[in-house]
Amino acid sequence: MTAPVELPPEWQRGECESIAAERTIPYAVHVPGGAADGGRYAVLFVLHGLGGDEAHWPLRCPTLLPTLAESGLNLIVVSPGVGPTFYMRTPRGDLETAIARDLVRHIDSTLPTIDDPAARALMGFSMGGFGSLYLSLRHPGVFGAAAAFSGALHIGHRTDNLPPQAVPLVEPSPARRLENDIFHQVAAAPRELLDALRWWNAVGTEDNLVSINRAFHHFLLAHRVSHEFVEGRGTHSFEFIETQIPAAVDFIRGALLSAQ
Numbered sequence: 001m002t003a004p005v006e007l008p009p010e011w012q013r014g015e016c017e018s019i020a021a022e023r024t025i026p027y028a029v030h031v032p033g034g035a036a037d038g039g040r041y042a043v044l045f046v047l048h049g050l051g052g053d054e055a056h057w058p059l060r061c062p063t064l065l066p067t068l069a070e071s072g073l074n075l076i077v078v079s080p081g082v083g084p085t086f087y088m089r090t091p092r093g094d095l096e097t098a099i100a101r102d103l104v105r106h107i108d109s110t111l112p113t114i115d116d117p118a119a120r121a122l123m124g125f126s127m128g129g130f131g132s133l134y135l136s137l138r139h140p141g142v143f144g145a146a147a148a149f150s151g152a153l154h155i156g157h158r159t160d161n162l163p164p165q166a167v168p169l170v171e172p173s174p175a176r177r178l179e180n181d182i183f184h185q186v187a188a189a190p191r192e193l194l195d196a197l198r199w200w201n202a203v204g205t206e207d208n209l210v211s212i213n214r215a216f217h218h219f220l221l222a223h224r225v226s227h228e229f230v231e232g233r234g235t236h237s238f239e240f241i242e243t244q245i246p247a248a249v250d251f252i253r254g255a256l257l258s259a260q
Helices: 033-037 056-060 064-070 095-110 127-138 164-170 174-179 182-188 191-196 210-222 238-258
Strands: 012-018 023-030 043-047 076-080 120-125 145-149 199-204 228-232
Touching: 012 095, 023 056, 023 095, 043 095, 043 127, 056 076, 064 076, 064 238, 076 095, 095 127, 120 127, 120 238, 127 145, 127 182, 127 199, 145 238, 182 210, 199 210, 199 238, 210 228, 228 238
Parallel strands: 043 076, 043 120, 120 145, 145 199, 199 228
Antiparallel strands: 012 023, 023 076
16 A cells, blocks of 8 residues: 655644545645634635645645735645545545535534634635535535636536546436536526625636636626636646635635625
């Protein structure tokens, strides 16, 4: 068995036993240094992309924690490892509920969190970008804001150009496809839910997913969904994310502060 990769010293490893996923969800977690003094903290869940794991954000985005600190945000940051599941209900386990219920409850019961959706945010890349928007839309009573980088927003919406790992997740039936189509989910959502969304989405102009992200931006405008959309020079990579982390953190800070 391969030993887990070593994490930066600011991160520790943990595990959550998920009833919904019928398996253990590994995660990396950063807890602010002052947590031992009795304070309670908002939580940022960072979601990895296809091929990533719980170590992806800690290793590939070293500016995240310093940028949070510089902005004055003392957050607990949780990076779960879910495999190529797109954070959906899948034939291999219900990862949507595993994150939105089981992991959130586990973190709230073991760490000094603020147990309030207004104090929880999501951030993700690619598959995780889709997951951050998808989970916040479907679980507004759990998550208060979401930031996406290069979201794989074609999952469920289009059947062409799907990564092989996604085919069994969206192909079994039309109902499954619609459940996992974020365009359809927005169109079917009640107005009061859409009005409460706090979404930020960024994509690189040289990213192979730039077209679907632009299409989603215009779709949201047509449905009068308030959101922030950013295009910047870059590809489908953490190098692009690093250029946009300050703006994403500023959005998260504003969303959390305005909810207080």
